[in-house]
Amino acid sequence: MRTPNATALLERWFNPSDLDASGIPLAFKEQLEALMHMAPDERLGKDSWVRVHDDRYRAVHFMELPAPEGPSRWALKIEEIPRSIPLPEAMKRKLRPSEVRVVTGMLTNWNDRQIASELGRSHHTVKTHVKKIFSKLGVDDRADLLYQAAHLNIPV
Structure with missing residues (x-):
């Protein structure tokens, strides 16, 4: 069955x-x-x-x-x-497409170098995106990003 x-x-x-x-x-x-x-x-x-x-x-x-x-x-x-925490739509709407790709890597628990390699960007570019993402989403660091994304994915 x-x-x-x-x-x-x-x-x-x-x-x-x-x-x-x-x-x-x-x-x-x-x-x-x-x-x-x-x-x-x-x-x-x-x-x-x-x-x-x-x-x-x-x-x-x-x-x-x-x-x-x-x-x-x-x-x-x-x-x-x-394999990662899905990016909630509420967060996705606040980001540019290039930032969405970076935050998706962050939610997969990749470090900046892994994200840069995967996206074909420089390490410096990824670090700049990370700072902008934290500011736009109002999170303090990666742990806070993971927590907020997981929290927003909980069904109501």
């Missing part, structure tokens, strides 16, 4: 050739078969499948379901997780 969201993720993540006859991705089937032959203590740290794709983590957690008798049953929790 699959939820519609899980089906959508699997269709986006895998080609039909990556699936076995039951429709489960071969990578998941192999890991699940290995987990089924391990004692519960041996499974620790081996019960997840995580891959980085673009700006997201693709994660699957394998969970054995309690069963009184008979073969074990498993559930797979499938999710995509952003």
Whole structure:
């Protein structure tokens, strides 16, 4: 059984050739078969499948379901997780496009040199953008920026 969201993720993540006859991705089937032959203590740290794709983590957690008798049953929790805190629209509206690219790097926890390298800008240019971003958004430093962005992303 699959939820519609899980089906959508699997269709986006895998080609039909990556699936076995039951429709489960071969990578998941192999890991699940290995987990089924391990004692519960041996499974620790081996019960997840995580891959980085673009700006997201693709994660699957394998969970054995309690069963009184008979073969074990498993559930797979499938999710995509952003690699950074998303930039809230309220903040984005206050910034120029070049500043948005810099603040996106900051929300990914990159330092100024990493941002400069990624954007093809000088370290000095990025430092100037960072100062302007702090002023425009009314934040004191990177930690305050991360806190404010996370706070604004909390659903009401």
